[in-house]
Amino acid sequence: MRMLSARNICKRFGDAEVLRDISLEVDQGQVVAVIGPSGSGKSTLLRCINQFETIDxxxxxxxxxxxVSFDERLQRTVYADKDTLRKIRLDLGMVFQNYNLFPHFSxxxxxxxxxxxxxxxxxxxxxxxxxxLLSKMGLSDKAxxxxxQLSGGQQQRVSIARAMALSPKILFFDEPTSALDxxxxxxxxxxxxxxxQEHMTMVIVTHEMAFARDVADHIVFMDEGVVVESGTPEExxxxxxxxxxxxxxxxxFEDRAG
Structure with a gap:
């Protein structure tokens, strides 16, 4: 079953075109890793899919x-009604690189x-x-x-549990280990x-190349706002x-050889 279809996505910030004709498809149970240099548009793509940014x-x-669709007659994007957008948001879970936990909540x-x-x-x-969920994250004693009071790794595991608490159908990770040792x-x-291994549908933006190679079913390599290449990890x-x-x-490859 097709869980996500993003086609021909374009996004500008002022004069800067950060996403140029990006397409991405994700099937149920699939793990897609999005890799590429910093500033290539990976995080912006996730933010657009999760409704934190609008597309052009x-x-x-x-x-x-x-x-969202593009109305050829009006020559502009048209978003769904508020009720549909709310239902879609409930299908999506997002784990941020900086945790985004409420500091005044346990x-x-x-x-x-x-x-x-x-x-x-x-x-x-x-x-x-x-x-x-906390038990699953190895944090039963931290409730x-x-x-x-938590380490960065513990905070990130709490943020994963928080995202999963809404039972999303797709879980997105935006460089979940970038702030960690x-x-x-x-x-x-x-x-x-x-x-x-539990067949959770996931899209993971990561700089961990070995992890992407070993865990993902599909790799998307982005640079300068475009998909340069995609395929299986082997390809x-x-x-x-x-x-x-x-x-x-x-x-x-040099690090792997060393």
Missing amino acids: SGEITVCGKKM VLRNITEAPVSVLGKPRREAEAEAKV EQYPY PELTGAILRVIRALA VFFRPKEERTQRFLQRY
Whole structure:
């Protein structure tokens, strides 16, 4: 089943065209890794799909629901009505690189706030589900602590649990390990790897090349706002067709050889 279809996406910030005719498709249970140099538009693409930014042209469909289309007659994008956009948002979960936890809420409340206030779940039910998620993240003993009492890796695992608490159909990660040291990075990658084994549909923007190679079903390489190359990990990492992809991956191969 096609979970996400983004076609011919264009996005400008003033005179800067940060996304140029980008297309991305994700099937149920698929893990897609988006790689590329900093400033290539990877995070902007995720923000557009998750409705944090609007697109200038193109179409996005999520779980069969049309989020935005381009009206040829009006020559502008047309977004769905508010109710449809709200339903689409509930299908999507986003994990940010800087955690974005509420500092004045306990870990448990950070996870339960949205299910209670957005979905209308009874608090007791939301808390029981949150505790299951915390156990899954290896954080059962942290429920009553506050974000400032946690390490960066623990905060990121809480943010993953918070995103999962709304039972999204697609989970997005925006460079989830960029603010972490190598030891803490490993813990987050293990969590994401476990989600992949459970066939969670995911789109992961990452600079962790070995992780992308090992976990993803499909690799998208972006540079300067365009998709340069895409394919299986085997195709992109070991048989790249484009010279730009080859240059980007050269350091990865050098590190691997060393």
